[in-house]
Amino acid sequence: MAQLQRIGIVGGTGYAGAELLRLLSAHPHAEVVAVTSRGDAGTPVADAYPQLRGVIDLDFVEPSTANLVDCDIVFFATPHAAAMHDVPALLEAGKRVIDLSADFRLKDADEWAAWYGVEHVCPELIERAAYGMPELNREQIAGADLVAAPGCYPTAVVLGFKPLIDAGLVDAASLIADAKTGVSGAGKSLKPGFLFAEMQESFKAYGVAGHRHLPEIRQTLGELAGGDVGLTFVPHLVPMIRGIHATLYARLSDSNAGSADALQALYENAYADEPFVDVLPAGAAPETRHVRGGNMCRMAVHRPGGGDTVVVLSVIDNLIKGAAGQAVQCFNLMIGADENCALAAPGPLP
Incomplete structure (x- = not known):
């Protein structure tokens, strides 16, 4: 049976971060304990997302390994070329990481650098990352400590x-x-x-x-x-x-x-x-x-x-199957939960 996981979200003020908060706040095996934002550190998460008043009672904190030390799994919802600077230290500390950016998607670090305009700072971790499309890599995702969520x-x-x-x-x-x-x-x-x-x-x-x-x-x-x-x-x-x-x-x-x-x-x-x-x-x-x-x-x-x-x-x-929802689908596989957990509800109409 899946156990409760303490969750950190890096980049909590973007659209994908907001959807992660919404989905994980209703997840029976997830407790969000840290949400980072450089620009909004020190302010309540509910000030940015009033729909989460009474649901997420946290303040944004600065993105740092120290502020994520109590987490079991860390989601990165950051711009490209940001996560790669922090992921090595988190893996070294025994955390598992799900990265919604492109930092670990491409297997060729030189090709990645050509498309994203900067050198990759930890190319040795690229092969370690499981590509987070469950329909292709379900077993690999389940055993991974680093998952690269696909693009939309x-x-x-x-x-x-x-x-x-x-x-x-x-x-x-x-x-x-x-x-x-x-x-x-x-x-x-x-x-x-x-x-x-x-x-x-x-x-x-x-x-x-x-x-x-x-x-x-x-x-x-x-x-x-x-x-x-x-x-x-x-x-x-x-x-x-x-x-x-x-x-x-x-x-x-x-x-x-x-x-x-x-x-x-x-x-x-x-x-x-x-x-x-x-x-x-x-x-x-x-x-x-x-x-x-x-x-x-x-x-x-x-x-x-x-x-x-x-x-x-x-x-x-x-923002869901193309980002936050697929990341939560991977999270479910990683912790041994039902793959549908927190994701089964149909979308709204109109």
Whole structure:
């Protein structure tokens, strides 16, 4: 039976940190004992999040190993290139770590440095990190002391492509991922392109020449395919707060294989035992509002016109299944709790 875990959250004032607080405050095996924030240290957590009044009775503290010494598991909800400075000392102190940033996702430290603009300070820990996508690495996550939670786009894209690649039905050299996200994926920083007056009634692609999630998606799909994959990935920003919709295209290796019924059965069988992947009935189209506030990835598979292109529609809440919820899912595996714990409630509508 899972025991009560004392939890620290580093970076508690960002959107992912806020969702961690909300989810873990209702978790029967978690007691949040430390929440850090450089800018708000000394102020009550409930001042930043009034919805947590009477639920979280803590003040924010400065991020330091000393302030996390009483924790069993520490979640990092910090900007990229921050966690790597503190993780080594926490692991040395016997703490377990779940990092929601990209610091330990890429296996090649030089490639990580090229995409994130700084040298990695503890590349020796990269191989130690379990990639935190339970649908791929459930057993590895359960035994890990360092988990690298996946990015939001990689979660929607990888889960969508996985059954096709596992079955060897498609040309892995010509995959296309056309993905849209809400503005919360950019965090709380004030950037002109994310202001309401700039985003409302508009819609744009970004990172077309190269997005930081591209090498992570390629790495993960390549591991599934047993070799390099060819992926065109184009993210878009849409005027909504949260959610990701990934439209995925893959060309069948054999146009005589993979009828619409066979593809539907492939996806249903692939995810039959997964608590947080829901394959919709044939002909359906998931919407981002159908996953808002929940940890579910909903998807549908199509073969338009009986042609040789398979289209997969994959939707998640970028802050839950794409961040905090998936991290809590990993936490449940690490402590031997039910994987659904604190995550089973459906999201709100409308």
